[in-house]
Amino acid sequence: MRADALRNQQALLAAAAEVFVASGVDAPIRRIAEKAGVGTGTIYRHFPTRADLVTAVYRHQIEECAQAGPELLAGSGSPFAALRQWIDLFVDFLVTKHGLADAMQSDSSGFAALHGQFLDRLLPVCGQLLDAAAGAGEIRAGIRPYELMRGIGNLCIGGADPQYDPRRLIGLLLDGLLLDGPRRPRPE
Amino acid sequence: MRADALRNQQALLAAAAEVFVASGVDAPIRRIAEKAGVGTGTIYRHFPTRADLVTAVYRHQIEECAQAGPELLAGSGSPFAALRQWIDLFVDFLVTKHGLADAMQSDSSGFAALHGQFLDRLLPVCGQLLDAAAGAGEIRAGIRPYELMRGIGNLCIGGADPQYDPRRLIGLLLDGLLLDGPRRPRPE
DNA sequence: TACTATCCGGAACATCGTTCCGTTTTGTCA
């Protein structure tokens, strides 16, 4: 594959991820092309259908999200802070995931395969973060990764409603994991 | 309200219902206007947003479907035949209903209200048809209207898949209600 | 019958998906 083609593909994946989070998976192709600094034709060559693009972003985000786990853990002060940041990435990812289900009305077997890939890759990472935070005495032990990720996934359903901000609720949920109570500015 | 305005509104409701069934609730506005024999501007005056139109069709179909029950019962040879025809209307109605859920991502309280109206109005009609067919000895007794309608509603999920024809399955389900077996042409 | 408020129709504009082709870039081979 030619170097410029690879560059553009990467730029497109990054741009599409941003635009999807900001405007949903129905965002105009032009906007993605513009943000990536390429022409619209380039998008269609790399990703003939919208589902192709969404799927690719999905895969890409699974990988990015999985790799970010250990990095955050190493670079952050406390394991819990790392967990919080990682969950934020995870929510970005869910936006694409939920859009994906729409964009793939057909081919539901392919979707199931992707979902399996998603679980296999991300569950251990989440477990590692939880274990680290529990080991450091920050949060209670015994939280099951699947349960947490599933719950967060469900909280993200219906995120299109401007009256409903999943991230706020997820923040509260994470506060609830803490052993010594939420660290919020004390009133008075 | 002026007479021509009323005429157009009725024509639009009828045309939209047909087009929705044929092409889903995302069908082009122009096509509905054309089928109704009006201009596109007329649609926007009567129904400023697509959700308005879909909602109106929904209400209209609830009423039409409810009124068709007794009429079919009176005009048809057997109560079971009437039930079959009525279920067919009901499935048409569900197409709109499922589309409605998409077209109303916001305002989910309004959707709940409509759903209640739908149950209140249609359950008794279905019950009447079931009772008549059971009374005539055509089908087994004890079928609960809610159960039947709920089941048919669920069978209609995912009707966009060309591989999946809900009506065929619903036909089988109805055959299963019969006391003396399905009336299909005997092989050989 | 004349008049006005209302309504209608569809042209016109804006947006978006998709295709197409002249131009540019890249990798390779002499």
Next chain:
DNA sequence: TGACAAAACGGAACGATGTTCCGGATAGTA
């Protein structure tokens, strides 16, 4: 290195669709 062919790019152009707008038609009324 320098030319060349294959690959990729960009964005203009086209068609389909949503939405607006206003000149003209029409229904109701005095």
